[in-house]
Every structure is written in structure tokens, then in C-alpha cells.
Amino acid sequence: MTAEEIGTGTVTALVADAVMAPSLHNAQPWRFQHLRGSGTLRLYADTSRALPRTDPEGRGLVVGCGAALFNLRVAAAATGLASDARVLPDPYDGALLAELPLRRAGRPDSALAALRGAIGRRHCSRLPYDDVGIPADVCGRLQDAARAEGARLLFPGAWHARLVLELTRDAEDAEAHDPELRAETARWTRAPHAEASDGVTAETFGPRQRLVTAPVRDFEAGRRTSGGVPASFERHPHIALLGTPGDGPADWLRAGQALERVLLRATAEGLVASLTTQPLEWPELRWEVRDPRSAMGYPQMVLRLGYGPEGAASPRRPVRDVLEETDRG
Structure with missing residues (x-):
């Protein structure tokens, strides 16, 4: 050809x-x-x-x-x-x-x-997941996927996972007190049943957490447009951190390719996932996300992985x- x-x-x-x-x-x-x-x-x-x-x-x-x-x-x-x-x-x-x-x-x-x-089946699920473990061999294949693109995927231990959750809460609190940031998030959220080709639609928000146990972004941010009732999320979420050796545009591109390779591999393995960037959006919190004992480098993404419902797909802009x-x- x-x-x-x-x-x-x-x-x-x-x-x-x-x-x-x-x-x-x-x-x-x-x-x-x-x-x-x-x-x-x-x-x-x-x-x-x-x-x-x-x-x-x-x-x-x-x-x-x-x-x-x-x-x-x-x-x-x-x-x-x-x-x-x-x-x-x-x-x-x-x-x-x-x-x-x-x-x-x-x-x-x-x-x-x-x-x-797996491309068409992969999308973020902000719904509660089952509180069950992910087999070690599956985790290993996800780490291999990240490594194939020059990145590292770390599954933090219990104390580190709790720290990431605490940092996510800190980031949410900081966002709640930043009107410009709240306004920007609101511009990219869509009302229920809205015709949209981009942004985060209400159908993909997921329910509010009864007790905040999982790192899932609250896109309603106090506006409560979906009218849903709070739900219980998994008490022990499976968190993974994706990192790269450097932190420039080439590393960010590398991180994006590694992220998608991990997500497609996870989809093929029957897992669902959601992504969290909130603690990475604040410089004073981002470095704390990193485990100082690891060699993951600069944290580029926080993933939540597990078994559970796929949730709704986000809209896409037409190719034209x-x-x-x-x-x-």
C-alpha cells in the first residue's frame, strides 16, 4: 500500500x-x-x-x-x-x-x-465498583503495558493509597474555594439529556458518595443537577499511579500513550476505570502524590481500577x- x-x-x-x-x-x-x-x-x-x-x-x-x-x-x-x-x-x-x-x-x-x-468499549466509569481484589497477574500485565510506553505504573500500599485519597479531598476543598476554577469546570459540564459532542455529561457524573472512600471527581460541585441519591463506593479502592522519568512535553505525550495502553489492557481484562487529576492540578499537592521510596518519577495520572458497571460513554466530536x-x- x-x-x-x-x-x-x-x-x-x-x-x-x-x-x-x-x-x-x-x-x-x-x-x-x-x-x-x-x-x-x-x-x-x-x-x-x-x-x-x-x-x-x-x-x-x-x-x-x-x-x-x-x-x-x-x-x-x-x-x-x-x-x-x-x-x-x-x-x-x-x-x-x-x-x-x-x-x-x-x-x-x-x-x-x-x-x-477495546477502544470503543473503554470509557471512564464513575460508578461504585465491587470491593474485590485485582489478581496479581492482571496488575502485572497493566504494569507491563505502561512500561512498554516508557512509563511506570505503581500500585501504592495501604498508607500511600490513603494519602492519595486525602490529597484528592484537599484538592477538592481548594477547588471549592476557587471561583475561577469552579466556573471553568462548570463550562465543561453538561445538563441531563443535553445534546453535546464534548464535555462531561450529567449521565457520566456518577452518584455522590455517601462516605468519600474513592478518588472520584464531583462534577456537580454543589450544583446537584442530576438529582440522584448518594451511594456507597468501595471502601478499599484500587488506586494506581502513572509516572514518567521527566516532566516536559515529550514526557506528557509518553504518559498519555502509556495511560491509554493501560486503559485498553484493563478493558480487555474485564476491568473498569476512572481517572483523577485533582491532586495533580495543584503543585503543592502533586509532589506529595509520589511515593518517595519508588522510582516512578513525576506523577502524571491517578487511576482507579476495579470490577463493576461500565457506566455511560462520553460524547465525541465528529471526525469532520x-x-x-x-x-x-
């Missing part, structure tokens, strides 16, 4: 898988450009969809784009295409995060291709809104 033979239908299908990735407040801060002349698909950060108060450095934005890049690689491998991306290829264009050459691979990455079926076709290149 040559570059000229990669049709619009194939590119559209690749991007349709890419945009199923998670992102902060489901802002979906990405755009794609297909250079037909060179057979290249580019991934750009869409800074118009940034969250300047929640994510002032743009770290969360780039992590989300990294997750989309990983989905793109999975879809390419499943289509028989090369799955090796060039990350940050232009030092003069910070918005250009990656390029993926659209060419047939001599031997497609079968491990990546096997994850494509994020993909540009051009003859340049």
Missing part, C-alpha cells in the same frame, strides 16, 4: 478511533491533518480547547493528545499500517505533537493491533470537526 492509496475512508476510520481517547473534562483538545502528498497524518494540540485555570501548563492537554496518539497507533497496526510515530517533529511548532507515516508495515505490531477492539485533508506535503 503506497501513500497515494491511503484513501479518505481509511484515514477517517483511523481518526475515529483516535478521538475515543480520554481527555481532561472531555475537552478533546486535538486536531488532525492528513498530508496526502506525503502520506502523513499529523496530530496537533488544539489550544482553543485548553483549560487555563485547571491546567495552566497544558500538561493535561498534552497527556490527552498522547492518549489519542496511542489509539491512532493501535488503529494503524490493526489496518496493517506502520505504527511508529515521530513525536515533536518540529522544534519551531510546539502545537505539532506527532506525525504518523501512512504506509504498509512489513510486520504490523500484533500486540497493538489486538487492542483495537477535527480532521483536515490537504494536498500539501
Whole structure:
């Protein structure tokens, strides 16, 4: 398959898988450009969809784009295409995060291709999970998934898990006293039954916690739009921390790809997951999330994993809104 033979239908299908990735407040801060002349698909950060108060450095934005890049690689491998991306290829264009050459691979990455079926089934579940353990071999495979993308996944011990929960509460309290941050969160939440292509819809909020035992963000933040009753969550949530050796844009992209690989692997293993960034959004709390005895580096994401209901899927922007076709290149 040559570059000229990669049709619009194939590119559209690749991007349709890419945009199923998670992102902060489901802002979906990405755009794609297909250079037909060179057979290249580019991934750009869409800074118009940034969250300047929640994510002032743009770290969360780039992590989300990294997750989309990983989905793109999975879809390419499943289509028989090369799955090796060039990350940050232009030092003069910070918005250009990656390029993926659209060419047939001599031997497609079968491990990546096997994850494509999980892309459509993966979404965050903010519902209560069963209070049961995750087998050690499953945890090991999730750690292998993170390691394959150059990141580390740590399952903290009891004291560290309690600390992460306490730091999440501290972050929620700080957010409650920050009107600009509350307003930004409100802009990305959607009312029940609203027609939306982005943001966090009321159907995905999950119930309020009767006793706060799990690190799940309260998107209603006192507004109580869903009208639901409080529920009991698992008393011993399974928390995992994803970290990278460094803390620059390349590391954030690496973290996003590792995050999505872990999430797709977890989905294939029958697990559900939700993501927590609140304690990472405050510099004074972020470093405390890290276990000083570990070698995980900089914490990039807090995951809650377990067995339980899948919950509702978040809306997605149509491919036509994020993909540009051009003859340049």
C-alpha cells in the first residue's frame, strides 16, 4: 500500500478511533491533518480547547493528545499500517505533537493491533465498583503495558493509597474555594439529556458518595443537577499511579500513550476505570502524590481500577470537526 492509496475512508476510520481517547473534562483538545502528498497524518494540540485555570501548563492537554496518539497507533497496526510515530517533529511548532507515516508495515505490531477492539468499549466509569481484589497477574500485565510506553505504573500500599485519597479531598476543598476554577469546570459540564459532542455529561457524573472512600471527581460541585441519591463506593479502592522519568512535553505525550495502553489492557481484562487529576492540578499537592521510596518519577495520572458497571460513554466530536485533508506535503 503506497501513500497515494491511503484513501479518505481509511484515514477517517483511523481518526475515529483516535478521538475515543480520554481527555481532561472531555475537552478533546486535538486536531488532525492528513498530508496526502506525503502520506502523513499529523496530530496537533488544539489550544482553543485548553483549560487555563485547571491546567495552566497544558500538561493535561498534552497527556490527552498522547492518549489519542496511542489509539491512532493501535488503529494503524490493526489496518496493517506502520505504527511508529515521530513525536515533536518540529522544534519551531510546539502545537505539532506527532506525525504518523501512512504506509504498509512489513510486520504490523500484533500486540497493538489486538487492542483495537477495546477502544470503543473503554470509557471512564464513575460508578461504585465491587470491593474485590485485582489478581496479581492482571496488575502485572497493566504494569507491563505502561512500561512498554516508557512509563511506570505503581500500585501504592495501604498508607500511600490513603494519602492519595486525602490529597484528592484537599484538592477538592481548594477547588471549592476557587471561583475561577469552579466556573471553568462548570463550562465543561453538561445538563441531563443535553445534546453535546464534548464535555462531561450529567449521565457520566456518577452518584455522590455517601462516605468519600474513592478518588472520584464531583462534577456537580454543589450544583446537584442530576438529582440522584448518594451511594456507597468501595471502601478499599484500587488506586494506581502513572509516572514518567521527566516532566516536559515529550514526557506528557509518553504518559498519555502509556495511560491509554493501560486503559485498553484493563478493558480487555474485564476491568473498569476512572481517572483523577485533582491532586495533580495543584503543585503543592502533586509532589506529595509520589511515593518517595519508588522510582516512578513525576506523577502524571491517578487511576482507579476495579470490577463493576461500565457506566455511560462520553460524547465525541465528529471526525469532520477535527480532521483536515490537504494536498500539501
